[in-house]
Amino acid sequence: EAQVTQNPRYLITVTGKKLTVTCSQNMNHEYMSWYRQDPGLGLRQIYYSMNVEVTDKGDVPEGYKVSRKEKRNFPLILESPSPNQTSLYFCASSLSGGSHRGYTFGSGTRLTVV
Amino acid sequence: ILNVEQSPQSLHVQEGDSTNFTCSFPSSNFYALHWYRWETAKSPEALFVMTLNGDEKKKGRISATLNTKEGYSYLYIKGSQPEDSATYLCAFRPQGAQKLVFGQGTRLTINP
Numbered sequence: 001e002a003q004v005t006q007n008p009r010y011l012i013t014v015t016g017k018k019l020t021v022t023c024s025q026n027m028n029h030e031y032m033s034w035y036r037q038d039p040g041l042g043l044r045q046i047y048y049s050m051n052v053e054v055t056d057k058g059d060v061p062e063g064y065k066v067s068r069k070e071k072r073n074f075p076l077i078l079e080s081p082s083p084n085q086t087s088l089y090f091c092a093s094s095l096s097g098g099s100h101r102g103y104t105f106g107s108g109t110r111l112t113v114v
Numbered sequence: 115i116l117n118v119e120q121s122p123q124s125l126h127v128q129e130g131d132s133t134n135f136t137c138s139f140p141s142s143n144f145y146a147l148h149w150y151r152w153e154t155a156k157s158p159e160a161l162f163v164m165t166l167n168g169d170e171k172k173k174g175r176i177s178a179t180l181n182t183k184e185g186y187s188y189l190y191i192k193g194s195q196p197e198d199s200a201t202y203l204c205a206f207r208p209q210g211a212q213k214l215v216f217g218q219g220t221r222l223t224i225n226p
Contacts, residue, residue, distance in 0.1 A: 042205075043205075043216040106157055
């Protein structure tokens with residue numbers, strides 16, 4: 001089944017403790033992206049990747065890092081999480097950045113930083 | 115700052131009724147307009163990707179229209195069913211940008 005797999009689904013952590021949210025897709029998509037969703041706001045892009053070893057900042061990159069060492073994986077790293085990073089996170093992929101097929105989203109990761 | 119507005123924010127509709135809601139986006143620098151359906155506790159699923167002014171797309175009882183000159187898109191649901199209850203997201207993709215700019219969504223609830 002074609003899908004984007006995110007882990008974990010839920011995570012509660014403490015301020016400053018490094019964490020990684022994993023994202024993997026099995027569709028050979030070139031483009032992958034991370035979004036966060038906060039109450040009252042639309043999904044906002046954190047980082048994106050056009051292909052292996054090609055990543056760039058989105059609209060809200062502060063406090064996050066990403067890597068794209070393999071085509072299928074695009075982990076989101078929070079080196080020192082803070083409470084303002086409490087949010088619902090989505091990973092998404094598409095065939096290419098300009099694809100007209102729409103994005104395939106992962107199931108989301110609800111992160112709470114206390 | 116790119117702004118995508120959806121209205122209304124929430125909507126309650128009787129089963130069997132038809133409904134529609136709006137997405138407004140910048141009319142300049144247009145590349146594509148996406149619609150997604152997002153059920154609670156699931157991931158958003160692509161409904162339509164529209165690129166041309168005047169585009170109309172249909173999937174079952176759901177259809178969408180696009181006006182890029184004035185910067186709006188309508189989503190229509192005909193004969194609403196309880197399974198249509200979800201949040202409907204629209205997203206604007208500007209020319210040359212590798213991102214989607216999302217609206218806040220319209221939360222639709224179908225009352226049996």
